Amino acid sequence: MKTVRLSIIGFGAVGQGVAQSILSKHDYLHKHGIDLRVVGISDSGGCEVDTGGIDLKKVIARKKQTGTVAADSERDFDLISDVEHDIVVEATPTNIKDGEPGLGNMLSAFQSGKHVVTSNKGPLALCFAELKEAAEDNGVLFRYEATVGGAIPIFNLIHEALAGNKVIGIEGILNGTTNYILTRMAEERLPYELVLKEAQELGIAEADPTYDVEGIDSACKLVILANSIFGQCATYRDVDVTGITKITPEALELASKNNYVIKLICEASDGRLIVAPRLVPKRHPLSVGGTLNVASILTDLAGRITISGKGAGSIETASSILSDILYVARNS
Numbered sequence: 001m002k003t004v005r006l007s008i009i010g011f012g013a014v015g016q017g018v019a020q021s022i023l024s025k026h027d028y029l030h031k032h033g034i035d036l037r038v039v040g041i042s043d044s045g046g047c048e049v050d051t052g053g054i055d056l057k058k059v060i061a062r063k064k065q066t067g068t069v070a071a072d073s074e075r076d077f078d079l080i081s082d083v084e085h086d087i088v089v090e091a092t093p094t095n096i097k098d099g100e101p102g103l104g105n106m107l108s109a110f111q112s113g114k115h116v117v118t119s120n121k122g123p124l125a126l127c128f129a130e131l132k133e134a135a136e137d138n139g140v141l142f143r144y145e146a147t148v149g150g151a152i153p154i155f156n157l158i159h160e161a162l163a164g165n166k167v168i169g170i171e172g173i174l175n176g177t178t179n180y181i182l183t184r185m186a187e188e189r190l191p192y193e194l195v196l197k198e199a200q201e202l203g204i205a206e207a208d209p210t211y212d213v214e215g216i217d218s219a220c221k222l223v224i225l226a227n228s229i230f231g232q233c234a235t236y237r238d239v240d241v242t243g244i245t246k247i248t249p250e251a252l253e254l255a256s257k258n259n260y261v262i263k264l265i266c267e268a269s270d271g272r273l274i275v276a277p278r279l280v281p282k283r284h285p286l287s288v289g290g291t292l293n294v295a296s297i298l299t300d301l302a303g304r305i306t307i308s309g310k311g312a313g314s315i316e317t318a319s320s321i322l323s324d325i326l327y328v329a330r331n332s
């Protein structure tokens with residue numbers, strides 16, 4: 001049995017999803033010879049540490065009751081650098097202004113010889129090359145499947161399953177909120193403002209929807225894809241971005257009469273990075289509805305491969321994180 005110790009930094013929807021998944025997959029993990037032990041968990045209120053392995057059920061319950069994982073707030077050590085463990089799971093909020101606190105957490109993990117698995121796209125959309133170099137310099141692994149497409153294993157597919165292929169281009173829908181809004185507008189012939197309000201009430205859109213509807217979230221994900229797949233050094237500022245705020249029900253209706261839908265498409269090819277609403281034939285593989293995400297990858301040997309699935313959600317995102325944790329456990 002291989003013991004792998006990890007910390008979870010950020011205990012919101014994703015961090016708690018990871019803890020739930022580790023609990024529910026206990027027998028599966030043991031069957032595959034892996035003893036996953038969470039030795040530290042932190043949120044904005046403090047941290048819980050137990051080098052023998054935290055009682056996850058207890059900490060999830062405490063978080064629900066008190067709002068924090070911390071049993072006491074007085075701890076004078078740094079969880080990432082001072083507590084001995086193998087993997088830092090970084091799941092703090094995305095910040096695309098300076099990447100913090102995720103950027104500092106990831107660099108600190110690398111410097112103290114720890115692998116990083118993350119769902120936090122901010123640091124990668126700003127400093128991908130710097131992070132990759134820091135991981136390489138310290139001889140540790142850097143995995144970020146959950147940053148793009150939630151549950152969809154896009155990086156895994158390209159880097160592992162399609163190894164040997166040259167990726168010629170990639171296009172897709174990488175934001176579930178805008179896809180939901182466009183789908184509802186088209187199906188119900190409703191105006192943008194009304195559907196946005198409904199999406200906010202359902203918790204599909206944020207109170208401040210700017211990042212989603214202006215295409216910024218999609219642009220961040222496209223940059224991470226391009227940097228990872230094509231070895232580019234782009235930041236989200238290099239993306240030509242148009243959001244969905246100006247799309248009218250009339251435009252969607254006209255498209256529909258001609259057997260098209262309008263989708264917010266991300267595209268990376270020939271060094272160009274574009275996020276913009278585009279006409280897509282109704283029966284095209286990119287024409288997925290609701291909050292679904294989709295990625296279509298054009299390669300030289302395999303041709304075109306398209307995958308779609310849930311782009312967000314606590315357990316769905318934890319699926320990608322768990323897969324990355326297992327990759328690290330097997331390859332380190």
Ligand SMILES: NC(=O)c1ccc[n+]([C@@H]2O[C@H](COP(=O)([O-])OP(=O)(O)OC[C@H]3O[C@@H](n4cnc5c(N)ncnc54)[C@H](OP(=O)(O)O)[C@@H]3O)[C@@H](O)[C@H]2O)c1
Nearest residue numbers: 010011012013014043044091092093094101119120312313
């Ligand atoms: N939710 C999804 O479906 C999804 C999908 C893909 C990627 N992501 C990305 O994954 C990350 C986490 O998302 P989420 O939905 O779990 O966000 P969330 O629910 O807002 O949780 C964020 C967590 O980070 C904690 N935090 C904030 N500042 C911190 C600090 N300085 N040190 C330690 N913890 C800190 C928060 O503490 P408090 O609890 O005390 O506020 C909270 O527990 C984000 O970057 C997001 O973009 C999310």
